[in-house]
Amino acid sequence: PELFGEFDRIQGHRRRYLPDSLRTTFDGAGLTVERIFWWGAWMVPLMRRRGARVLARPGDTPSQVYRKHLALPPWPATWLLAGRFALEQARALRGDLRTGTSLFCVARRS
Numbered sequence: 001p002e003l004f005g006e007f008d009r010i011q012g013h014r015r016r017y018l019p020d021s022l023r024t025t026f027d028g029a030g031l032t033v034e035r036i037f038w039w040g041a042w043m044v045p046l047m048r049r050r051g052a053r054v055l056a057r058p059g060d061t062p063s064q065v066y067r068k069h070l071a072l073p074p075w076p077a078t079w080l081l082a083g084r085f086a087l088e089q090a091r092a093l094r095g096d097l098r099t100g101t102s103l104f105c106v107a108r109r110s
Contacts, residue, residue: 003047003101006054007069010062017103031107038100039092042084047101 001016008016017025019036026033055068072078091097 003044006056006065010066010069019103022103022105026105026107029107030110032110034106034108035095036103036105037092037095038097038103040085040088040101041092041097041099042088043101044099 001018004013004016022036023033056065060068073081088097092100
């Protein structure tokens with residue numbers, strides 16, 4: 001939740017969840033939560049250090065701000081970022097991460 005920022009607002013997010021609060025959103029929905037797991041743990045220190053970076057300038061449209069947040073860094077940084085995600089992927093899918101930038105839930109109809 002402490003990572004909530006401008007990018008979340010632009011995307012229409014209302015909150016960031018923790019595993020317990022995400023699990024409770026499925027209560028009464030007729031779904032069984034099979035697993036919840038984090039993704040992007042290696043990015044958390046970077047996001048905390050960067051803070052809630054604001055890229056919007058007066059007069060920018062939401063789509064302009066969105067594009068600024070999604071702009072890729074120059075090569076080879078994109079290659080390095082992809083490598084970091086690849087190194088973390090197996091641990092994330094096993095549910096071994098204790099934090100991350102994104103939280104995923106796998107649920108099935110009961």
